Amino acid sequence: MKYLVTGSAGFIGFHVTNKLLERGDIVVGLDIINDYYDVNLKYARLAYAGIEKEEILANKRAVSVTNPNYTFVQLDLADKEGVFKLFSDEKFDVVINLAAQAGVRYSIINPAAYVESNIVGFTNILEGCRHHQIKHLVYASSSSVYGANETMPFSTSDNVDHPLSLYAASKKANELMAHTYSNLFDLPTTGLRFFTVYGPWGRPDMALFLFIDAITKGNPIDVFNHGKMKRDFTYVDDIVEGIIRVADRPARKNESWTGADPDPGSSYAPYKIYNIGNSNPVELMDYIGALEKALGKVAIKNMLPLQAGDVPATFADVSDLMRDTGYKPETSVEIGVAKFVQWYKEFYDVNI
Template sequence: MNILVTGAAGFIGAHCVLRLLRDGHSVCGLDNFNGYYDPQLKHDRVAWVKDQVGEFPLARVDLTDAPAIDALFQLHRPDVVIHLAAQAGVRYSLENPRAYVDSNLTGFLNILESCRRHPVKHLIYASSSSVYGANQRTPYSVQDNVDHPLSLYAASKKANELMAHSYSHLFGIPCTGLRFFTVYGPWGRPDMSPIQFARAIAEGRVLQLFNHGEHQRDFTYIDDIIESIARLIERPPQATPHWDREQPDPATSPAPWRIYNIGGQHPVALRTYVALLEKHLGQTARIELLPLQPGDVLNTCADASDLARATGFQPRVELDDGLGRFIDWFLDYYALPIAHTPLAAELKRRSL
């Protein structure tokens, strides 16, 4: 297929482009290479992909530039759009809320409009586990109500689901929303906990754990995310026959629209998570326990049974294994010194 991937220089986007090219698809990427974090990491991700599969078209375009987005659709005529570009980060949404309106609302509208003017077979877009907000019952199910977001970031992702539904209903665009649960792995974002925590431990700095380390997170390894996307590409949603309007299912619709959770389904306490990082780094963390931060969700846990029924796949990489792979990449990419322990020596040997 001819596939457009937005956010192609991002963490999930780069892995997605690599997989799609390896599967024989024709891929066009879009990214604005903004400065939310060091753009060099984005350039290095693109170079990593090209080293393995060769050149691919990558447009430097901002989501808010509607004419440029439409011109890209006109030029490449994608069969499928995988929309991963967004302004990410829960805490940053407290500092710069307008960035989320620009990228996640206006930007997503521009993608939807181009999908309407240049009809596509399937629009797959990134949502987030953060939409579950104040919900306390776990595991989170796509059948749950998600009307109580705790951050503007979460609200923007819930808005994306609603916007996609309206375009699916009005214009027949098959839309699949994916609620990602704490994605980690090689080439991850530096504002996320794996790199932040690993750097603090490796450099001997104090590691701050909010909510006194009592959070639980459902970590999902990047390969599981990409496998899920790859399987969903050729499974565009169909309208649900006999959809019950008196007892509506929030995850399905009389329009060709679906929502899926993608999560590891095994939530881990942050203290356990830190202990695994200590193990793979061969160093002990210096920990400072702090109160809960505004906008943070206490616990996350995915019910991915709908995804398994639709694709025959559910996330399978265990956290210990996934963190080991992540640390191998982390030590190589950042070239940080690590402790002289048997484990550290083995990690260094494996990286050479």
């Protein structure tokens, strides 16, 4: 199978790309490599898979020196002509769209970046799929779409019309846009609502990075909502396993769907939404405790109120994903955090 993986220099995209290559698939990776966070980490992820920085900088396109099945293209999804040419040239079977402007709080500061990447860019992906007989589009949504919802666990059968950030609104928009294309053009689309993914090669703007940096320097860590937070922390290997299982199973029509009692997570069109998380929420203070144990150091904690756009708890109902694909997250927070710490020490060459 030939896959387009967008966001392949990003955290989850990097891991998905490597997993596909391991099983022998052909992958074209795409990423804009913007400076939202340290580009050196993005180039390092690419180098791990044999994509050399110098070749990207020379012509925006590179073939892996370690795996001929992997080609990388530096491209902005908002570049309509560039995206359409890529689809035309490569003839993909499946598209896994993980490229997006991420971050809840950054969407308050720079909303235009979210419209350009998450709305305009996603439109170009949909159009590329529509015109090139793509067998399945899998795309990243987010647990952030649940917004003001309070019923736990979050279910894809819940209404998600009250987002609390533009980032969340852009992800809800992606789901609506995908349904439109599934309906109009019989394009199988599956949206995945990710729940707090963490692990090696992660994003430096995420809590685990910020915590470990502060703790190792003897600085206080910011603990929001005075520590009264719960997150469905999900280790990246479990997420990747779920993504691949979903990609191998194109969305199908729900023959029992009815507009009189509509299920938001499925449709009479080939459209599906899944939660993908650990389904085992962890107290933020326990998460910090796992990090302290792995580091052998106690954090200085700066207790703060809840941030704008944030929610106090997330909890994924993944029963339909387990039923349909056999997905079963297996990595505990203690093990996952310890693996992250080990990677951090090796990658940044620090003796903690």
